[in-house]
Amino acid sequence: MGQNDLMGTAEDVADQFLRVTKQYLPHVARLCLISTFLEDGIRMWFQWSEQRDYIDATWNCGYILASIFVFLNLLGQLTGCILVLSRNFVQYACFGLFGIIALQTIAYSILWDLKFLMRNLALGGGLLLLLAESRSEGKSMFAGVPTMRESSPKQYMQLGGRVLLVLMFMTLLHFDPSFFSILQNIVGTALIILVAIGFKTKLAALTLVIWLFGINVYFNAFWTVPVYKPMHDFLKYDFFQTMSVIGGLLLVVALGPGGVSMDEKKKEW
Secondary structure, eight states, rough: OOHHHHHHHHHHHHOOOOOOOHTTTTHHHHHHHHHHHHHHHHHHHTTTHHHHHHHHHHOOOOOHHHHHHHHHHHHHHHHHHHHHHHHHSHHHHHHHHHHHHHHHHHHHHHGGGGGHHHHHHHHHHHHHHHHHHHHHOOOTTTTTTSSSSHHHHHHHHHHHHHHHHTTHHHHTOOSSSOHHHHHHHHHHHHHHHHHTTTSSSHHHHHHHHHHHHHHHHOOGGGSSOOSHHHHHHHHHHHHHHHHHHHHHHHHHHOOSSOOOSSSHHHHOO
16 A cells, blocks of 8 residues: 555544534534633632732732633633634634733743743634634624725734644653653654645644543543642643644534635635
8 A cells, every 4th residue: 555545544534523523523622722711711700719829929910900801711711612612703802812811921931931821822823813713604804804805804814823732732742762652753753744734734633632631541540649739730721721722623624724725725725
């Protein structure tokens, strides 16, 4: 069996998976995507005092402003999650969650931590894909804006979402001389590039979903660490952020790469 035959068989498997799961895949994707916001909003509720005291100590902003910050995070994230899951005002929910990402990036000094910054940007990529999906279901929020084609904003959202999503995988690359790490880096980088340029996109995205889910369960198994240990919260945070990126990739599988991609250009050749 030649290389083209193998690729064709793998694509058939991806297409078959999409046909079987098309009724509920978008719902699973949305749930995965907002999972980190849902977990963080609930954590704000149960760790209200700790979060407030941390913000107060870091920024010396006082009890009231620190409490307002925690309240905005709690309300913004839980409200956004409810709206996304109920399919109501999804575009406004996405913009609200974008705001939460920006607020937390500044408040928790994520801007100066490259790894966490890249993961937050990847999370933003997932929201861009969710925004693109909502455009295909309702009236365009860009009505009246001149574009090359009616769907151009959606296509560029999908492109931006794909490119930002791959930042998550750049944080998972390990630069050590072991055979397994080298193989993982080569395969992972190849899949990342395929998703970014939109070539064999559904197959590459589905493969990344499987790979990332395995890595997530193995390395971020927070349930194996006692709740009272700080590592529990760190692993839990990483786990749900990774699940959100998985949700974004599942949206890529469900929606396709969009017009700005090699897969789409191939249809014109």
